[in-house]
Amino acid sequence: MTLGEAKDFSYLYSDETKARKPSPLKTCIHLFQDPNIIFLGGGLPLSDYFPWDNLVVDSPLPPFAKGIGAPLTGTKEDSLKVSIKKQDQSNGTIPLARGLQYGFTNGQPELIKFLKEHNTIIHDMKYADWDVIATTGNTNAWESTLRIFCNKGDVILAEAHSFSSSLASAEAQGVIVFPLPIDQNGIIPEKLEAIMDNWNPEAAKPKLLYTIPTGQNPTGTSLADDRKEKIYRIAQKHDFIIVEDEPYYFLQMEPYIRDPKERTAKKLTHEEFLKSLAKTFLSIDTEGRVIRLDSFSKVLAPATRLGWITASKSILQSYVYLHEMTIQAASGFTQALVAGTLNSWGQDGYLDWLLGLRHEYTLKRDNAIDALHKYLPKTDAFVVNPPIAGMFFTVDIDASAHPEFKAKYDSDPAQVEHAIYEKVISSGVLVVPGSWFKTEGETVPPQPVESKMTGNRNEIFFRGTYAAVSPEKLTEGLKRLSIALKEEFGL
Numbered sequence: 001m002t003l004g005e006a007k008d009f010s011y012l013y014s015d016e017t018k019a020r021k022p023s024p025l026k027t028c029i030h031l032f033q034d035p036n037i038i039f040l041g042g043g044l045p046l047s048d049y050f051p052w053d054n055l056v057v058d059s060p061l062p063p064f065a066k067g068i069g070a071p072l073t074g075t076k077e078d079s080l081k082v083s084i085k086k087q088d089q090s091n092g093t094i095p096l097a098r099g100l101q102y103g104f105t106n107g108q109p110e111l112i113k114f115l116k117e118h119n120t121i122i123h124d125m126k127y128a129d130w131d132v133i134a135t136t137g138n139t140n141a142w143e144s145t146l147r148i149f150c151n152k153g154d155v156i157l158a159e160a161h162s163f164s165s166s167l168a169s170a171e172a173q174g175v176i177v178f179p180l181p182i183d184q185n186g187i188i189p190e191k192l193e194a195i196m197d198n199w200n201p202e203a204a205k206p207k208l209l210y211t212i213p214t215g216q217n218p219t220g221t222s223l224a225d226d227r228k229e230k231i232y233r234i235a236q237k238h239d240f241i242i243v244e245d246e247p248y249y250f251l252q253m254e255p256y257i258r259d260p261k262e263r264t265a266k267k268l269t270h271e272e273f274l275k276s277l278a279k280t281f282l283s284i285d286t287e288g289r290v291i292r293l294d295s296f297s298k299v300l301a302p303a304t305r306l307g308w309i310t311a312s313k314s315i316l317q318s319y320v321y322l323h324e325m326t327i328q329a330a331s332g333f334t335q336a337l338v339a340g341t342l343n344s345w346g347q348d349g350y351l352d353w354l355l356g357l358r359h360e361y362t363l364k365r366d367n368a369i370d371a372l373h374k375y376l377p378k379t380d381a382f383v384v385n386p387p388i389a390g391m392f393f394t395v396d397i398d399a400s401a402h403p404e405f406k407a408k409y410d411s412d413p414a415q416v417e418h419a420i421y422e423k424v425i426s427s428g429v430l431v432v433p434g435s436w437f438k439t440e441g442e443t444v445p446p447q448p449v450e451s452k453m454t455g456n457r458n459e460i461f462f463r464g465t466y467a468a469v470s471p472e473k474l475t476e477g478l479k480r481l482s483i484a485l486k487e488e489f490g491l
């Protein structure tokens with residue numbers, strides 16, 4: 001089947017993007033690589049003077065038989081030497097002479113090729129002219145997205161609780177972030193539709209929906225596949241772009257099974273693994289309305305500062321023009337190391353790695369939820385919803401169940417939240433209050449009151465992670481948390 005082309009969404013661009021002219025110097029930089037051109041056109045240092053001749057790293061060898069966290073012996077049994085040289089371009093490695101030079105704002109070809117192949121394995125792309133560019137991670141990609149689409153005073157939509165840095169980034173640019181109600185399966189399409197259908201016509205309409213569909217930060221929820229289809233139709237009807245920020249996409253786990261005896265450690269085949277993954281907005285998108293942000297932060301290492309954006313070629317061109325003036329390019333060392341490693345592993349090896357992560361995170365999540373079930377007081381006031389993806393669990397708390405809700409805290413859930421926060425810290429454990437992640441924007445003039453009802457006002461929650469500590473520390477931390485809640489609620 002021949003796929004159609006993406007629609008032109010440039011009418012949604014910010015004034016900055018509409019006004020941006022590509023730097024004339026950048027229009028000829030590609031000729032630096034042309035052997036027929038003697039390039040006297042730019043301030044590029046000669047690569048002979050780069051003080052690195054090669055990079056050699058040991059990385060684990062697929063299929064990571066001993067698990068992905070096992071220490072390496074440095075032998076052929078479990079280790080792979082990734083060797084990157086100044087001039088050598090074999091095996092998909094980026095020659096340092098090119099990788100450490102200016103240029104390739106969109107990313108080095110060896111990395112981009114791998115990522116495009118990876119994308120076609122993961123997503124069922126439904127239009128022809130999509131592409132991929134490298135970024136310095138999703139923080140950068142989101143900040144750029146805001147600049148590309150939004151003027152000061154523009155409105156975007158986001159989950160009612162969302163990643164605080166992403167919200168802060170929007171607010172700093174004067175962008176209003178309007179909250180959308182969510183439940184255990186993410187954004188509720190019917191509520192989104194009602195909000196959009198009743199949108200105050202005198203307020204600017206949202207240009208973007210910013211969503212973290214998988215292992216949402218901070219709620220740990222994942223957006224159900226059937227909801228994605230509905231949300232996409234609403235985006236078409238009300239003409240906004242969907243930005244899926246997906247750093248946790250490959251931390252999808254086995255469903256939580258309460259009885260440990262019923263859990264199986266069955267290793268999935270690649271086919272089963274791919275089938276198990278959540279449907280992506282990209283796989284639904286027929287017209288280039290989705291911008292997907294992927295990152296290596298949670299699957300390789302955060303300080304690689306490397307990620308990628310998938311979108312239509314025309315939208316990506318705007319990012320490239322912006323990045324030429326901002327980040328210039330993702331680090332050459334990082335691109336060389338990551339592309340060298342991934343191309344040595346191959347697509348199958350990378351799937352093995354992601355499968356290994358799935359296994360590890362399933363164990364961590366099970367450990368955390370088991371401990372919460374064991375230690376948390378058994379009362380309806382505390383609810384734990386086992387996540388199916390990501391790094392976060394939440395403990396949902398009915399603040400009105402606090403014995404001093406009225407007398408001491410003036411029936412104010414925020415005061416109860418603060419009291420709990422202080423109590424857990426003094427008990428030697430840190431979990432963070434849900435209110436830190438609250439999406440609180442309001443349009444001018446405001447939206448109807450019903451559009452702002454995002455749930456039970458007495459419900460508060462705390463976010464914790466099972467990713468960052470050893471199983472022993474995690475259990476001890478959750479024990480402390482449970483005792484603190486028990487004492488605070490006088491149970």
Ligand SMILES: Cc1ncc(COP(=O)(O)O)c(C=O)c1O
Nearest residue numbers: 137138139163212217245295297
């Ligand atoms: C939803 C979300 N987006 C983006 C980021 C940052 O990603 P990166 O390290 O790729 O900048 C995080 C990290 O915590 C996150 O939770």
